[in-house]
Amino acid sequence: MAPPPPSHPAQPPEPPFLQTPVELLEEIFLRLPTAEDLARASTACASFHRVIGGHGFLRRYRVLHRPPLIGMFHKPFLTALPPHPSALAARAFADFDFSCSSFLPSTAGRAWSPIDFFDGRALLDCTPVEHGSGSAILVGPDGEVCDFQYREFLVRDLAVCDPVHRRYVLLPAVPGNLKAMVHRSDLLGLETFLAPGDDEEDPLSFRVMCLAECRMHLLLLVFSSLDGQWQVHTYCQWNAKATFASFEKSESGLSYRRLVHGSFCWNLHFLNKLLLLDKHTLEFSAVNLPPERIWRSRFVIVEAAEGALGRLTIWYDQYSEYGSYILTYCVLRNNHWKSEKVIPLPISRAILIGVAGGYLLIEGFYTTPSQGELSQEALKFGYFSVDLKTLQVELFAGLSKSIFPGRLYAGFPPSLRPPTV
Numbered sequence: 001m002a003p004p005p006p007s008h009p010a011q012p013p014e015p016p017f018l019q020t021p022v023e024l025l026e027e028i029f030l031r032l033p034t035a036e037d038l039a040r041a042s043t044a045c046a047s048f049h050r051v052i053g054g055h056g057f058l059r060r061y062r063v064l065h066r067p068p069l070i071g072m073f074h075k076p077f078l079t080a081l082p083p084h085p086s087a088l089a090a091r092a093f094a095d096f097d098f099s100c101s102s103f104l105p106s107t108a109g110r111a112w113s114p115i116d117f118f119d120g121r122a123l124l125d126c127t128p129v130e131h132g133s134g135s136a137i138l139v140g141p142d143g144e145v146c147d148f149q150y151r152e153f154l155v156r157d158l159a160v161c162d163p164v165h166r167r168y169v170l171l172p173a174v175p176g177n178l179k180a181m182v183h184r185s186d187l188l189g190l191e192t193f194l195a196p197g198d199d200e201e202d203p204l205s206f207r208v209m210c211l212a213e214c215r216m217h218l219l220l221l222v223f224s225s226l227d228g229q230w231q232v233h234t235y236c237q238w239n240a241k242a243t244f245a246s247f248e249k250s251e252s253g254l255s256y257r258r259l260v261h262g263s264f265c266w267n268l269h270f271l272n273k274l275l276l277l278d279k280h281t282l283e284f285s286a287v288n289l290p291p292e293r294i295w296r297s298r299f300v301i302v303e304a305a306e307g308a309l310g311r312l313t314i315w316y317d318q319y320s321e322y323g324s325y326i327l328t329y330c331v332l333r334n335n336h337w338k339s340e341k342v343i344p345l346p347i348s349r350a351i352l353i354g355v356a357g358g359y360l361l362i363e364g365f366y367t368t369p370s371q372g373e374l375s376q377e378a379l380k381f382g383y384f385s386v387d388l389k390t391l392q393v394e395l396f397a398g399l400s401k402s403i404f405p406g407r408l409y410a411g412f413p414p415s416l417r418p419p420t421v
Contacts, residue, residue, distance in 0.1 A: 089412075153210075195222075197225060
């Protein structure tokens with residue numbers, strides 16, 4: 001008689017945590033405080049990796065946990081330093097090349113230049129420049145000399161880049177019939193910027209918006225990555241000559257355009273208003289600023305709780321012992337700006353740099369105790385961050401000398417291509 005087949009031991013039952021419903025796992029993972037914690041959890045088992053790698057989950061996580069403020073564009077790239085909460089994430093970018101020039105296609109007589117950064121992605125344009133008599137001559141498509149902004153609108157190439165994953169998407173040229181809607185004599189200004197995609201469920205989608213400020217109307221050209229097409233929206237009720245010519249001239253490094261609760265906002269100088277562009281409906285609206293002479297102060301619009309607009313304004317406190325600076329925080333409720341908090345700043349000569357990754361970055365001088373025998377204070381230069389949720393002020397990076405501020409970068413971006421197995 002043949003011996004009975006060898007018996008195999010029964011597979012051990014799955015641990016209880018692997019039997020947890022996907023919905024509950026998502027709620028647990030959403031509460032992990034940092035991207036590093038999320039990455040470590042995804043390596044624990046295949047089930048965790050599938051949940052965390054899903055586009056729907058990553059979109060929810062990015063809404064609740066803004067990408068960390070990695071640093072500021074400078075030569076070299078200025079990163080957050082310990083003990084700042086962003087320092088751990090910024091460590092990997094200490095010598096990182098954000099130029100994108102190493103993987104973008106090169107064309108003779110053209111050069112790529114960054115014009116906007118949003119959610120870890122970069123928008124670059126490429127325009128031809130011919131040189132003659134030792135100076136740059138701006139040349140239009142028919143060889144005529146024209147002003148910079150109009151030439152830029154006519155002949156530039158655009159690319160959206162993911163500098164972390166080293167990927168890019170070349171945008172098609174704006175159709176000729178749409179270009180013809182902008183006349184050289186009418187163009188007062190041109191602003192091109194990145195915007196969230198049409199499909200909020202798809203983290204790979206994006207849009208590029210080109211706002212042309214003409215004398216008697218506004219034109220908004222919108223490219224969507226979903227259909228790969230340019231569309232145009234015309235706003236005849238907005239007189240650009242009266243409206244956009246009043247844009248506040250920001251101080252060095254401070255972006256005048258912010259995405260706040262789903263709307264891009266600009267400050268209208270002298271008119272004492274905010275101009276809002278809803279990212280979903282693409283309709284403009286206006287909000288009044290306080291009646292005080294706020295245009296003489298420096299402020300940024302930020303997201304407040306429950307979908308409200310907040311405003312952080314920097315003031316010089318002339319009554320303090322050493323003449324320091326303070327931040328005032330106001331929230332727009334029922335069409336009235338209400339003061340919520342006054343935040344003392346441990347710096348002098350404060351300059352607002354910008355907002356990214358859930359932080360406001362401020363440049364200034366600060367003092368530290370001297371290491372010598374004499375009990376004196378040493379004056380240092382650096383950058384301080386203000387957490388937009390807690391309003392806590394922390395040293396972001398201390399430097400030995402003043403530098404020219406650049407754009408802020410908050411990572412990490414979702415790849416421009418879907419993942420492959």
